[in-house]
Amino acid sequence: MNLKKLSKILGLSQTTVSRALNGYPEVSEATRKKVQEVALAHHYIPNMRAKSLATGRSMAIGHVIPGSTRREIVNPVFADFISGAGEVYAQNDHDMLLSIVADSDEERTYRQLSAKASVDGVIVHGPRENDPRITLLKELGLPFVVHGRAGDNHGDYSWVDVNNRRSFERATEFLFDLGHRKIALINGLEFMDFAQRRKGGYLAAHRKHGRTPDPELMISEEMTEDVGYRRALDMLNRAAAPSAFLVSSMITAIGVRRAISDAGKKMGRDISVVIHDDELSYLPNGVDIPIFTATKSSVRQAGRLCAQMLLDIIREKDLTPRHILLESELTVGESTGAFQK
Amino acid sequence: MNLKKLSKILGLSQTTVSRALNGYPEVSEATRKKVQEVALAHHYIPNMRAKSLATGRSMAIGHVIPGSTRREIVNPVFADFISGAGEVYAQNDHDMLLSIVADSDEERTYRQLSAKASVDGVIVHGPRENDPRITLLKELGLPFVVHGRAGDNHGDYSWVDVNNRRSFERATEFLFDLGHRKIALINGLEFMDFAQRRKGGYLAAHRKHGRTPDPELMISEEMTEDVGYRRALDMLNRAAAPSAFLVSSMITAIGVRRAISDAGKKMGRDISVVIHDDELSYLPNGVDIPIFTATKSSVRQAGRLCAQMLLDIIREKDLTPRHILLESELTVGESTGAFQK
DNA sequence: GTCGGAATCCAAAGCGCTTTGAATGATTTC
DNA sequence: GAAATCATTCAAAGCGCTTTGGATTCCGAC
Structure with a gap:
């Protein structure tokens, strides 16, 4: 079923049928009703390829995910986002186009997405400091929203981010207040913007308390379970073992918890742990009482906000930068306690 | 840049330029070379909307994911897939179209995807027994591949599945051989096909050993961490506590491990655990020695196979059903040990 | 009566590509 | 040397929709 046939059935022109269905005022209510009925009865749904070509809008948003070296796609955080x-x-009748690409192909992918005209805009994932993608997208004139920020110069593009620096500053201070002094930081990959900010917060809190952190206690790696396990175990076996861990992700923290347990210690009593909790659906931080003390911020909500912001930008055809900075909530769980000598 | 302009620059017709770029033989090698050079120099990439309309192929594959009640999308297993x-x-120059839909809208979404012509085929996720989507897709004539199977009548559509029944039968027998008799099954949601098959394997092993499983030890729920934790803890506190757990997912197993630890027991010594390991990138089952004894089968590989199968079907225009049944590998880790009286 | 303007509706152009059917030279065949 | 063949190239139609720029009809107003 297509427009041509449908209008033949109705004895109307394609113009009128199209207008009737798209809510234009130049068509009488009587005919509009009739058209809608017949369209429904014949399961008429406009061919999107044709519609896109005619309107110049594809009604789709692209998400380009680094797939091979940086395995963002498989990051459960991403799934919730x-x-x-x-x-x-x-809700807005748009489609999501997912491209999983090798890092080296990323620029080419964006160019293609833009030239092929298969999307009306893109969400940029996992920004690095001074991310080249941002310059590229501005040059291409393709609307975009960044999930996170890319370095200090973040006034001239749209983004939605969590106040990572503040979160980790507070979390670190919380541990200081409990008496901890040797606090390990198990962070995400060095070049990720959010990791830099979190580190910044961690360092700021140390400065405030007049202390220099032990560089051996700060690591940056991919946020998998086994990294958390191995790194935490290593640290716990050192002479200058930490009494607390600040961990960038729930997944890594699960590894840390395993390490603590394997080291014969009890989390919350012997060793304190604070995590950043993205409120992953499949890895909730406890049901009534939180398992981990955490700086909490829903990444699913961030996904909603990014999407909505991008759709607004596209609809209003207004590229002036918009920003949303989300504050995380510090929830105290069972994984932290006063420092035991 | 578009075809029209490009051909004007080249002083050729659109026909010739199009053919030169698409590798048709009716164009001399000299002109083809020239065309390719100029196209590259001007960053010419054909507009996909127009190309789709003209060819009738959208070069995109749809994945429809239940998003609200059944939160498949956020399942980390899905991310790896x-x-x-x-x-x-x-690799094959296709796009992935992801639709996250409420369960109630699922049928409508498939109809739309087909009518809108925005995809050339779809992958069906999380099949239930006698899944209505399969009938619908056949009726619509839209090529598809099911990840998993939907009940016993699975000869007349294409699928890629793991031999779930056999996996869990072997796993159960493995525990029997170690002397365990009270074996708990922490399974996925009842109506999911894979959960049924796994249960089937679990029951078959029991029958073989002339034992009837305690119904209180068999649960079916969403495969989250906290479900694993709460259910395992409940069971461990019962009079007739199990000595071993058979767990459908790594995520749930992490909860089970936490429960065992909280119950003051040691996994592998006091309580044995066997899991199904989908080889999730962010939750690897140990690096050298497996943490959990597991029936292992890469879901990422399953994703590759499904995609390849679907592309083949579309390319060959041959809808005759194809099947791939993957066997899992039983790897013995540190989470199992002989039954201790 | 005629005119102007609403209210409806329509024919046809156009979106950017592929593809059919035909034209143009160049080359071969008899 | 004319006819037939081949290698290239092109003009134009078509994919299914939207949208521009009229047409047509029907009114009340003058």
């Missing part, structure tokens, strides 16, 4: 974004797209 | 599929799409 696109789940939130997808909700918004569904 | 689409990562594998995405690889194959990228």
Whole structure:
């Protein structure tokens, strides 16, 4: 079923049928009703390819995910993010186009997405400091929203971010207040912007308390379970073992917890742990009482906000930068306690 | 830059330029070379909307994910799956279209996807027994591949699945051989096909050993960490506590491990655990020695196979059903040991 | 009566590509 | 040397929709 056939059935022109269905005022209410009925009865749904070509809008948003070296796609954090974004797209009748690409192909992918005209805008994931993608997208004139920020110069593009620096500063201070002095930081990959900010917060808190952190206690790696396990175990076996861990992700923290347990210690009593909790659906931080003390911020909600912001930008055709800075909530759970000599 | 301009620059017709770029033989090598050079120099990439309309192929594959009640999308297993599929799409110049929809809208979404012509085929996720989506897709004539199977009648559609029944039968027998008799099964949601098959394997092993499993030890729920924790803890506190757990997912197993630890027991010594390991990138089952004894099968690889199968079906225009049944590997880790009286 | 303007509707152009069917030279065949 | 063949190239139609720029009809107003 297509427009041509449908209008033949109705005895109307394609123009009128198209207008009737798209809510234009130049068509009488009587005919509009009739058209809608017949369209429904014949399961008529406009061919999107044709519609896109005619309108110049593809009604789709692109998400380009680094897939090989940096395995962002498999990061459960990402899954929750696109789940939130997808909700918004569904409500607004948009599609989500996912491209999983090797790092080296990233620029080419964006260029293609823009030239092929298969999307109306993109969400940029996992920004690094001074991320080249941002310059590229501005040059291409393709609307975009960054999930996170890319370095200090973040006034001239749109983004949604968590106040990572503040979160980790507070978390570190919280541990200081409990009496901890040797606090390990198990962070995400060095070149990720959020990791830099979190480190910044961690360092700021140390400065404030007049202390220099032990560089051996600060590590930056991919946020997998086994990294958390191995690194924490290593640290716990050192002479200058930490009494507390500040961990960038729930996944890594699960590894840290395993390490603590394997080292014969008890989390919350012998060793304190504070995590950043993205409120992952499949890894909730306890049900009534939080398992981990955490700086909490829903990444699913961030996905919703990014998507909504991008759709607004596209609809309003207004590229002036918008920003949303989310504050995390510090929730105290069972994984922290006063420092035991 | 578009075809029209490009052909004007070249002093050729659109026909010739199009053919030169698409590798048709009716164009001399000299002109083809020239065309390719100029196209590259001007960053010419054909507009996909127009190309789709003209060819009738959208070069995109749809993945429809239940998003609200059943939160499949946020299942980390899913993330690894689409990562594998995405690889194959990228190699074959296809896009991935992700639709996250409420369960109630699922049928409508498939109809739309088909009518809107925005995809050339779809992957069906999380099949239930006698899944209505399969009938629908056949009726619509939209090529598809199911990840998993939907009940016993699985000869007449294409699928890629793990031999779940056999996996869990072997795993159960493995525990029997170690002397365990009270074996708990912490399974996925009842109506999911894979959960049924795993239960089937678990029951078959029991029958073989002439034992009836305690129904209180068999649970079916969403595969989150906290479900694993709460259910395992409940069971461990019962009079007739199990000595071993058979767990459907790494995520749930992490909760089970936490419960065992909280119950003051040691996994591998006091309580044995066997899991199904989908080889999730962010939750690897140990690096050298496996943490958990597991029936192992890479879901990322399953994603690759599904994608490749679907692309083949579309390319060959041959809808005759194809099947791949993957066998899992039983790897013995540190989470199992002989039954201690 | 005629005119102007609403209210409806329509024919046809256009979105950027592929593809059919035909034209143009160049080359071969008899 | 004319006819037939081949290698290249092109003009134009078509994919299914939107949208521009009229047409047509029907009114009340003058």
